[in-house]
Amino acid sequence: MIDAKDHGLDDGFTRTPRHAVETPTTLRQWCEEVLRPAVAAA
Numbered sequence: 001m002i003d004a005k006d007h008g009l010d011d012g013f014t015r016t017p018r019h020a021v022e023t024p025t026t027l028r029q030w031c032e033e034v035l036r037p038a039v040a041a042a
Contacts, residue, residue, distance in 0.1 A: 002028060 001009075005027060025033075 002031065
């Protein structure tokens with residue numbers, strides 16, 4: 001998913017200031033803070 005996002009997955013979608021308020025966490029940040037610890041604990 002990170003690779004797809006790095007290669008333009010979101011090019012067709014424009015983020016607005018509203019999106020930044022509603023979803024302030026980036027995919028990379030979520031992976032590092034939530035996914036990585038969950039996988040490590042499994």
